Every structure is written in C-alpha cells, then in structure tokens.
Amino acid sequence: MxxxxxxxxxxxxxxxxxxxxxxxxxxxxxxxxxxxxxxxxxxxxxxxxxxxxxxxxxxxxxxxxxxxxxxxxxxxxxxxFEKIRSHVLHTAYASYWAELINLFLEDRASQDDIYFLFVYSLEHLNQKTLPADVLHILFQMRFLLISGFQPNFLSCNCCKKKLDYISGHTCYFDPKIGAIICPSCIQKRSNFLFLSKGTIKHLVWISTLDFNIIQRLKYSAEAISEGQAFLEKFVPFCIGKAPKSLLFLKKIQRKP
Ligand SMILES: [Zn+2]
CATH class of the missing domain: 2.40.50.140 (Nucleic acid-binding proteins)
Known part of the structure; x- marks a missing residue:
C-alpha cells in the first residue's frame, strides 16, 4: 500500500x-x-x-x-512551538484547543481552515505577540465561525432590535438558538447566559478584525474575563461534549 x-x-x-x-x-x-x-x-x-x-x-x-x-x-x-510547553497556562490553553479539534473533527475529513487557525494561534501563543487570554477568545470565536456555530450578536433574536439600541447594559444569550435576546423580550430567565454589551463588542472585534488591529486594541479585563467564561460554556454546548482539559484550564486560571 x-x-x-x-x-x-x-x-x-x-x-x-x-x-x-x-x-x-x-x-x-x-x-x-x-x-x-x-x-x-x-x-x-x-x-x-x-x-x-x-x-x-x-x-x-x-x-x-x-x-x-x-x-x-x-x-x-x-x-x-517550544515555548508553549514551558508555560503552564499556555499549555492549558493549547491543550483545550487541541481537545476541541479532536472532539469536533471527524477522522480524515480535511478542514484546512481549522488547521490554519490552530497554527496561527500556536504561533502567537509561542511568540507572545498577543495576550494569551485574548488569543484564547480568538481561537474559540473563529472555531465557532468555521464550525457553523457563529453566535448572533447583531440583534435581539425576537424583536430584531440592534445591539446598540437595546436598553440596559446586559443581554441574555440563548445557547440553544445561539443568539442574544434583549431584556424586553425575555420571558423565563432560566437557561440563559448573560453578556454585557461591552463584552459582546469585544467578542465581535476579536473574531472579525485583522490581526494588526487586534494587536493594537486595548481590552477591558472585565470583558475578557466575561468573554472567556461565556465561551467556555457555549463552545462545549455547541460540540455536545465536555472537554476534559477545561477542568485543568479552569483550575490554572483561578490561581492568582
Ligand atoms: Zn428583543
């Protein structure tokens, strides 16, 4: 053969x-x-x-x-990518990305855009050319986009009101439909994730802008932390499996 x-x-x-x-x-x-x-x-x-x-x-x-x-x-x-493995948190990020890829992809199904995303993310994690927590969001948001699970952050899924016109600071997010719902349209408040409008804007920038711009932007620590917590719930929900490496990553993230 x-x-x-x-x-x-x-x-x-x-x-x-x-x-x-x-x-x-x-x-x-x-x-x-x-x-x-x-x-x-x-x-x-x-x-x-x-x-x-x-x-x-x-x-x-x-x-x-x-x-x-x-x-x-x-x-x-x-x-x-030798510098990644000498850094515990960076190893935890890369392990989580690798497990997502392993859980989501079928054997022998070529998906070169996932390959290029992974190489790109490992390269910048290795070179420390972008804060690792921003890169972690970038990998997950673009992974969702490539996999067909891109969340709808543009407007309320019910009344179609655009994000900027939704009143208040917080939106609800329904993981089942993958979209935001404004506070006026929400009926039962269970089973929803919460996202501030500022965090939603950060997630959109990181997932759509060119790398040169992403590198120059200033990020709010609160938005990055809320964005990470959101994605670590939403991504496993989309692929229908709980990555084991997420437990390790959360343990490391909690350390001061
Ligand atoms: Zn609405």
Whole structure:
C-alpha cells in the first residue's frame, strides 16, 4: 500500500501497551489522523524525541488495511512551538484547543481552515505577540465561525432590535438558538447566559478584525474575563461534549 505523507500537529498522545503510542495529528491535507507509533514509548530515540504535543511534524504514514490501524513510519520536525510547553497556562490553553479539534473533527475529513487557525494561534501563543487570554477568545470565536456555530450578536433574536439600541447594559444569550435576546423580550430567565454589551463588542472585534488591529486594541479585563467564561460554556454546548482539559484550564486560571 502506498505511503502517505502529510504535515501535521500532534494533538493527542496515548500509551498503547508497553512499548507503543497512539498519536492523533491534525494534518493540513488529510484532516485528523490517528496512527500507532511502534516502540515510541519504549525508546525515545526511535523517533528522535519529537513526538511531543503541539509539535508540527512532517509525517510518513503507512495506511492501515481494513480494520488495522495506520502506522507512523518516520517523522521529522518542522516547528516545535517550544515555548508553549514551558508555560503552564499556555499549555492549558493549547491543550483545550487541541481537545476541541479532536472532539469536533471527524477522522480524515480535511478542514484546512481549522488547521490554519490552530497554527496561527500556536504561533502567537509561542511568540507572545498577543495576550494569551485574548488569543484564547480568538481561537474559540473563529472555531465557532468555521464550525457553523457563529453566535448572533447583531440583534435581539425576537424583536430584531440592534445591539446598540437595546436598553440596559446586559443581554441574555440563548445557547440553544445561539443568539442574544434583549431584556424586553425575555420571558423565563432560566437557561440563559448573560453578556454585557461591552463584552459582546469585544467578542465581535476579536473574531472579525485583522490581526494588526487586534494587536493594537486595548481590552477591558472585565470583558475578557466575561468573554472567556461565556465561551467556555457555549463552545462545549455547541460540540455536545465536555472537554476534559477545561477542568485543568479552569483550575490554572483561578490561581492568582
Ligand atoms: Zn428583543
């Protein structure tokens, strides 16, 4: 069977028996691919110690026959994004993004815009060219957009009143319809998320503006914190699964 070559980022790494690893990569051309790396657990030298989370690698894979798994033949390092793994909070952010990708994407379904978003986010997290909490919002908002779950922040879903004309500082957000509802239209107040209008504007800027502008903007700490709390509820709701890495991330975020 013909070998497959692909550039990919390691998003999941599991032990398999005493000597092997099961690795999941997000690749540029073939979407998400899981492979077995034989003897990689037993001998770090087998793959030169480069099978680390968030490393971008050039892969040569032998596809599995029938129900047999694909086997990683060789791997060479393209970019390690090495500074991320030396920072606990940055590692927690990148782990959460990787888990979202792993939970949401089907195997072998190419989605290069998710790949480019992930590379872009890892690059800026690694280089610290944008505050990590802003980048965390950027990744999630653009992930929602690409995945077809973009929230409607433009106007109240019931009366269609535009955000700027809605009275008061707070809007309700219905995760089931993915849209805001103004205080005048709300009937039962349960099962809604709350968002201040200022936070909604921050979320829209971060998800739509060019990076050069995003980099120059000043952000309100309150809006960033409220935006993060909102997305960490809404994104798992959209994908219908609770990422395990979110618990770790929340624990780290709570530390002063
Ligand atoms: Zn309304």
């Amino acid at each position: 013909e070998l497959l070559t692909a550039q990919g980022i390691l998003i999941r790494r599991l032990d398999y028996g005493d000597s092997d690893l099961i690795l999941t990569f997000l690749t540029k051309t073939h979407g998400k691919i899981s492979v077995i790396a034989k003897y990689a657990k037993k001998s770090v030298k087998r793959f030169g110690g480069i099978l680390e989370l968030f490393y971008m690698l050039e892969l040569v894979i032998r596809p599995g026959k029938g129900s047999k798994p694909a086997i990683l033949q060789t791997a060479s390092l393209v970019r390690p």
